[in-house]
Amino acid sequence: EFIRHPQGGGHPTEYDDYDSDLRQQFGTQSPRRSYWVLMTRDVLEGSRRKTYTSQQALVAGHVERTGLPYELPSALEAATAILSHYVRSGERLYADNPLTCTRCRELVSGQYPAVVGDFSSEGLGVYNFYDDDGSNSGVAVLRKFQHLAFLASVAWHLGPWMPGRRGLACVPVTRGVWWGNFFEGDCSVA
Secondary structure, three states, X not given: OOOOOOOOOOOOOOEEEXXXXXXHHHOOOOOOOOEEEEEEOOOOOOOOOOOHHHHHHHHHHHHHHHOOOOEOXXXXXXXXXXXXXXXXXXXXXXXXXXXXXXXXXXXXXXXXXXXXXXXXXXXXXXXXOOOOOXXXXXOOOEEEEOOOOHHHHHHHHHHHHOOOOOOEEEEEEOOOOEOOEOOOOOEEXX
């Protein structure tokens, strides 16, 4: 409801495709407690056209190199970050031109990673399997924070490992949030 009828103005949108297997397996899950996420606004450079295992290793390499706890987003975290950013700014991240999706950490039916992206004027896609060769699916990374005070220092630390990237999207993921019911947040780090 939040994304279709944003409070205070905002840019309305919806899902273009929301895979039924993914919805059935994960659609009613909600975080145990509220937290904020800082997520890359684009897939990591060099993460397309790779297997899911190789993409996981790429994320692990960033963790090792930086010493910071980056991780793959969950489908809920990715969708919340992408949709909340759009509602607030009107800018589509993980868009359809060029076609961009992030693989997420959930495996649907224990087999295929959840995929979020392909955000067009029709809405955001949430899939259980998008492309065989990974040509459109890279990986985003995020960091979780329980307290907003950490975000300023984190944004400063993230800059050096992301030269030339478009920045980060910062949104709350709150207890009681599930698909189609997003908390209204307003935080972006350019």
